[in-house]
Amino acid sequence: MPTLNYSPSVQTAKAANGALVALESTVISHGLPYPQNLTLAQEMEAVVTENGATPATIALIDGEIQIGLDAANLNTLATADDVVKVSRRDVAAVVARKRHGATTVASTMLFAHMAEIGVFATGGIGGVHRDSNWDVSADLIELAQTPVVVVCAGAKSILDLPATMEVLETYGVPVIGYQTDELPAFFTRESGIGLQIRADSIQDIADIVQTQRTLGLKSGILVTVPVPEDVAMDKKDADAAVEEAMAAAVAQGIHGKALTPFLLQKIGKLTGGESVETNLAFLKQNAAVAAQIAVALQ
Ligand code: PSU
Numbered sequence: 001m002p003t004l005n006y007s008p009s010v011q012t013a014k015a016a017n018g019a020l021v022a023l024e025s026t027v028i029s030h031g032l033p034y035p036q037n038l039t040l041a042q043e044m045e046a047v048v049t050e051n052g053a054t055p056a057t058i059a060l061i062d063g064e065i066q067i068g069l070d071a072a073n074l075n076t077l078a079t080a081d082d083v084v085k086v087s088r089r090d091v092a093a094v095v096a097r098k099r100h101g102a103t104t105v106a107s108t109m110l111f112a113h114m115a116e117i118g119v120f121a122t123g124g125i126g127g128v129h130r131d132s133n134w135d136v137s138a139d140l141i142e143l144a145q146t147p148v149v150v151v152c153a154g155a156k157s158i159l160d161l162p163a164t165m166e167v168l169e170t171y172g173v174p175v176i177g178y179q180t181d182e183l184p185a186f187f188t189r190e191s192g193i194g195l196q197i198r199a200d201s202i203q204d205i206a207d208i209v210q211t212q213r214t215l216g217l218k219s220g221i222l223v224t225v226p227v228p229e230d231v232a233m234d235k236k237d238a239d240a241a242v243e244e245a246m247a248a249a250v251a252q253g254i255h256g257k258a259l260t261p262f263l264l265q266k267i268g269k270l271t272g273g274e275s276v277e278t279n280l281a282f283l284k285q286n287a288a289v290a291a292q293i294a295v296a297l298q
């Protein structure tokens, strides 16, 4: 086993068998602008705590795997310009070279599982990019093989959502709609894509998770929570910004790991910051739902 460096609060929670929620760090370093990213990271941790669980923000600091971050480390992730966006394929190189790395959904799941943390809150997962040859996020493949519950606001509308759902089905990943019949689409509550599993209570979700574990099914579980109504974006506005951002990415030849951060930043600019506000709101909501699930699983 690699060395996992636990923060004091995570160490204490683990020793007491307390509920834990993993949080990713790419959203901090590459997903949101400074200083909202730092405030958000602190607020997500506070929301997890308020809901009875202990937050464990995961990142690589000087190549060390950190499960739970102190204030200085959070600040580094929010401000440093030499933080690598680390998906599964990047892990070994960043650890070996002792660099700073921000974990995506895929690598956060990987490290959460190593640390025996079963629930993880994020904004949205990566998926199949539109009009691309094989730009399929490693998040989907990680969900196929790593038994961690990922709570998110669906997948970004910058993705090909029907294709993303097909890949999840192929890999046997249950997708649960929390109080919704429809896949939420990140900035908006609706996508037009129906879900097979709707759960109206936290206990119902916990029962499904527990059963999945008892059955020995090794895939992850995706819990999708629609963005709160009062901060959801108008679908027309969101779609227009997405289209324009996509066109800019094509024009500038942006692809690969740079694409998602580019699109998020561009959409933020195009909407005058509205998309960032929406993003912050559902990240906190997801942290609350994840903490409630973690507590119910105790
Ligand atoms: N959700 C957000 N902001 C983000 C991301 C998710 O609200 O920045 C990040 C996650 O870390 C996710 C990654 O794993 O985008 C997907 O990147 P890619 O499409 O390159 O796989």
Ligand code: MN
Pocket (backbone or CB within 6 Å): 135, 136, 137, 138, 256, 257
């Ligand atoms: Mn990609």
